[in-house]
Structure formats: structure tokens, C-alpha cells
Amino acid sequence: MTAETSLTARAAALDAADALAPLRDRFLLPEGVIYLDGNSLGALPAAVPEAMTDAVHRQWGTGLIRSWNDNAWWQAPQRVGDAIGRLIGAAPGQTLAGDSTSVQLFNALAAAARMRPDRPLLVTDPGHFPTDQYIADAVARLLGLRVHRVAPGELPGFLAAEGSRVAVAGYAPVDYRTGELHDMAAITGAVQEAGALMVWDLCHAAGALPLEVDRLGVDLAVGCGYKFLSGGPGAPAFLYVAARHQAAFDHPLTGWNGHADPFGLGGDYTPAAGIARARIGTPPILSLLALEAALTAFDGVDLARVRAKSLSLTGFLLDCAEALLAGLGFTAVTPREPERRGSQAVLRHPEAYALVRALAERGVLGDMRAPDLLRFGINALYLSHREVLAAMCALRDVAREGEHRQERFRRRSPVT
Template sequence: MSEITGLAFKARELDAGDELAGVRARFVLDDVVYLDGNSLGALPAAVPGRVDDVVRRQWGELRIRSWEESGWWTAPERIGDRIAPLVGAAAGQIVVGDSTSVNVFKALVGAVRMARLAGQERDEIVVDATTFPTDGYIAGSAARLTGCTLRAVTPAEVRGVLGDRTAAVLLNHVDYRTGRLHDLPGLTAAVHAAGAVVVWDLCHSAGALPVGLDAHGVDLAVGCTYKYLNGGPGSPAYLYVRHDVQDRFDSPLPGWNSHAEPFGMRPDYTPAAGASRGRVGTPDILSMLALEAALEVWDGVPVESVRAKSLALTDFFLECVAAYVPAGRVESLTPVAHEERGSQVALRCADAEAVMKRLIERGVVGDFRHPDVLRFGFTPLYVGFADVERAAAVLARTWGDGGGAG
């Protein structure tokens, strides 16, 4: 009991010294410990009012005039520039729109086409074998479409399979199951040394840690906005196209919105300049402007501070789990080393699905991944250290006093 009291006291001290503690007030929260921001971020308080204005005034009163008067037409690039600092990119390289899946397809096929511009017959796509299933499905489709062979390997094996046949490599910055952070700088350099083009999926890193797209020379990247960027369910994704490759990016999904003269309605296609060639059709304005409001929670918040708190939160959670949970009940799949850890902790345990249901019933929300993984995502903008201590204590109580989960 003294140890538990000690960790609860430590949590209070850590919260008292938390420079990001005030950001929590920018969200709509309750007394639930919400550790599922790696699936769906919490609601920023500014969003409901903004959506009401978009629906009632911009759409309801201004109607078609809002494409110009309310800035609807420029929203994909404007919001892209708002995301850019969060992933280490200069303005003019990110366009917002479509889903992550659609953007992965655009980026991967575009990457193969870029790789072949050098005149070499590159005919292999390398994909992360541990990737989120959809990325793998799309990589397979892209391979069939481009006449490539698909090669699935773990990120640790990528360097060993690169060669003069490699056209494109699709990798995840953070593993969605384990929370392992992969070596973006090193792998990007290795792909470039082989003469290939790299595409990074940032879904589990953007908004949780520094990415450094420009600094590390990443060619193309995609990401969702409904996790650590808190854009809301199904909020539009984004596509990053580095400045110096934009004129070579040939999207497999050209649309009137990405035409150099979108209102010219010409039968022949000429791509727009810059990242705008990543657009396709009419932007999804309602969800896009909700995302723009959500991104205001980042005003004055350095990504470096978010990363520091993320590591402190996950360290403290692992400390509390080790102290509270009966020995042998859980095994951490998340790396201990900070340079290999994202912003989640994955615990393997028997009856994981049932354990997570009990946690949720008791006010601690994480999620479950088949067959035996409990995932806990830590969003530093609104998760505190007292939340972490409470979550570990509730997890321990699911086994009672040494008995089974219940």
C-alpha cells in the first residue's frame, strides 16, 4: 500500500510540473481515463462551434460563395501548411484530403513512376511485413498495377533487400501493434543509397513526436488526422510531396481539382504546380474545416515538449504496471529504449479482449488487438500522470487479489 501511495504522490508531483497541463482545457473530456488517442483523438473544444458556423452560415447562408469568401477552395493547402510544422516540413509540401488509404495508393504508385524516370527498369516494391493490413493490400494492388514484384520484409530486414531492382519502399514510422518507433533517418538514407523512393506512413507518429520530413530528405509521406491530431472520426488524411520532387510526382488519380486549370474543363490533363497535384476531387469541406479548428489546440505547443512528455508518461505507466500488476500477468511488447518507442504501450496478456472490456467498464479506455494485445495510447496534450497511475491501478484490479480477470 505504501508503494501505491508513493506512485500516486509521484503522479501528483509530475502533474504539478507539467508544462503542457493547461492544454488539457482545450479538449472536451470527462472523468474517464482515455488512452485510445492512437485510434481516435479526443474532441477539441473549438470544433463544435466551428462546425456549426460552417453548416449554418458558410453553407446555409453563403452557399456557393463560400468557395471563395470562406476559403473553401484553398483549405487543402492551408490546412496542410498547418500540419507541416508538426511533421518537420516547410510550407507548400502537404495537401489535405482523401483517406489515408487513397493517399498511400497515390504515393506508392507515384513513387514507382518517379524511380523509373532515371531510365532503370526497377520492378520491386518493398513493404513493411508488419504493417497495418490496408497498407499491405494497397502495396499489392500498386505492384500489380505497375508490374512490380511485392517483397514484404520486417523493417529490420529492409537494408538487406535493397538493390537496383527496388523502385519504392513503404514503411511505417511507428508499428501500430507494439508502438515500436522505426529508424526513419537511417532507413530513408538506405533507400536513397539504393536509388529508390521512400514512402513513410506517419499515422502513429504525427502529433506524438518529431518526424523531421525535410531534415531527413523523405520523398513522400502520408498520414491520418484522427489520432494524435484529433481531427475527428474519418477526418481527411494528408499527402506530403517534398519540394524538389514535386515536378516529378505523377499521381495515379488525377482529377479536376489537381488540374493546372481546374475550371478550364479541358479534356487533356495538366497537373497543378506543387503539392496541389496530389488533390483529386472536390474536397470534403465539413470534415476538413472541423480538422482545421481541431489543429488550433497546437497553438504555442512545441512538438519537442510533446515528445518529452510522451516518453515520461509511457515510462511512468510501465513503472506503475510493474509495481501494481501481479507478476506474470502481462508482458510489454513496447521497447524500453526511448529512441525505439512511439507514444503507446502494448501489453500482451491472456484473455486480453476480456481484460480490455473490464477496463472500459471501470473507466479506463484503451483497445485490443487480436489475439492478445492491450494497446494504450498516450496523447500528451490531454493525458496526465494521475491518469496513468489510475489506469495501471485499475488494470491490476482486473485480477483481484491474485485471481483471474474479473
């Protein structure tokens, strides 16, 4: 029996036993595509098109300005926020949807730093997604702080030495490049032990695995709506502010939507009570309603089961890679231990860019991160083991036949 035959049998058995398989019908996936880039842009949930038609024709076209009240547009940031809150372990009234992740990071880091006015340091991960690092620098510059870049593994040592000077720590549970999963409880505990505030970037975790921001006592968190939440391109981000911090949340971007009496139209800013004070300006309602419809794909879904299936898929992908790609120049990057793995599987190869492009031509969509990582995002709501195997077979064939060395696969334009 060849490796491929054996893997085919295993995939069939795993898929046959997959209790989540019916969830795939909650998404509209195109024919002929194996979609392994849901960690960059989630697939289209089946509930979205009708929701958008309703939003455009009935709510905007017919309801016009009245829809701010009649269709509760005004409440949408908090309503959608609470829906996301259910997926990250946040009780209602602590999560808000709106703006981009970058803007929400700015709000979270700046507001957190203002809660620790006597501490001069902002700590973040040198391997953090770039925008997290840039925004940390921007906040530090505006507030007169210094940024230290400390890898998660070195954080305990750093905090032992400098912890009393740290105002805020900004980290992500999942490394966006390697897919490595860090220990949120341990890091949160260490940061808070030092008296600093913990700001998590949940972009690569929300919707992919069970999160428990309330139970872990997380201070603030942000995340995006378009990866595992499948809210659409550039879907609004979210901000979580633990209830105990809301009264002290001193917003750096005091837009009128966060005012205690937004229609009183006074010239001085008085923040609203609760999470509403984290609002800024008028949110992009169409994108927000698309995200709200997308989140219904999670209705009745147990994220513990999503996590179990995701680990099965990523583990299977690494098995396929090991069995099928031997001798073709690939190295597995994502940790093998389930507790150290997010919801993507990553391989290293010097020709990553061309390989990803050649794979795309075969209908297998992954992505790459410079300079040499092939990323395969696993959304367990719509993927199967059979697809994972087919993707790895395609990658083997592309690499073995040198298909990716054709001129048209050379690097050109931006690829997200």
C-alpha cells in the first residue's frame, strides 16, 4: 500500500466520523477550490447574501434614516460585539465591533497604558504581526513610553527584572507565521503578577478555538472579523474591555458615538457608561451586518469540537506533508504537540511564493508569508481531511514536477 493510499483511507475514516461535517453547508464554497486561506479571509457564509440584500434594499433603501432606530443600526456595534463575545468567552457588555484591528489596537494599548500612568514600558512580541508592533510604537511615542520587544519565551525573565516598570503587554496567542500556540493563561498570569495589563490580539484565535477571556481575567483584547469569524473582506474588528476596567477606560479617540449623550450634541466629551464608551465614529453598517450574519454560522456550535477537529486536520496535514513531501525541500514549522498548535499548518520552503501561486492555479488556495513560509489555514467549520490530503498531493505534484518554476509564478504584486 502506498503512503497516499493509506492516507486516503485514513481521511475517509476521519471524515466519516466527523460530527461537524454538516456545518460545511453553512458556507458557499466555489466548485473546484480547496480553501486553506480562511485564516486570512474566511469563506462566504450562506447567511450573508440574503442579509446583505435585506440591509441594502429594505433597511437602507426603504427604511432610510429611520433604520438607525427601526433596524437597530445604532445598537449594532454592541450587538455584534456580544455575538463575538460568546465566541471568546466574554459575558455580554464587554465586547464591541467596529473599526479595523489596527485602530482597536491603538485604543486598547493607549487606554491600558493610561491606566498605569507611572509605568514607562510597553512590552510586545518581536514576532508579533507588524501592525501590532507599529501601533505599539505609535502609542509609545504619543504617551511617552518605551517599547521593549520580548519574545513570549523570554517574558518571564524580563518581567522578573523589569516587571514593575511595565504598563502593558501586547501579545497574540497564535503566532501568525508559524501557527504556534502560546499559553494564554501563563502569560496573562505573569503579566498581571507584575501589575501590568494584558492586551491580547485574538486575530488568529477567535472562532478557531475556545477562548476564555473572562475566566482568564484578561484585561483587554482585540481581534479581527474576517479570518476565522468569516465576516467578509475587511470586516470590522472587535475590542474587549473587561467590565472592571470600563469605568477607567480613557479613550484616545473620543468620537461622538462613544459620548454619554451622543444626540445632545454638546461640545465637551463625557464618556458613555459601559463598553459603549469605546465606540468612536459611525461604523460601516453594511460590513457590520455582513459580519453579524456570518456569525450565525457558529449557532449551536461547540468550539471545543471545532478545536478537536481543527487539531485533527492540522495534525493530518503535517502527517501528509511528512509522508508525501519527503526529499522535496520542505520543513514543517508548526509544532507537533497539539497544545502548541493554533489552527494553521505551516511549511518552510525557499520557493514558497511560487509554490503557493502554482498551487492556486490548481485550485488549492493557501498563502505565504515572507520570506519562505507556506501557510495553510484550517477552518474546521468547512474543511475535510479529504481536502487536506488532496492539497498536499497537489503540493507534492507541483514541487516534484517543478511546475512552480514557470515564469508566470514569479513574484509581482501584493498578496495578502
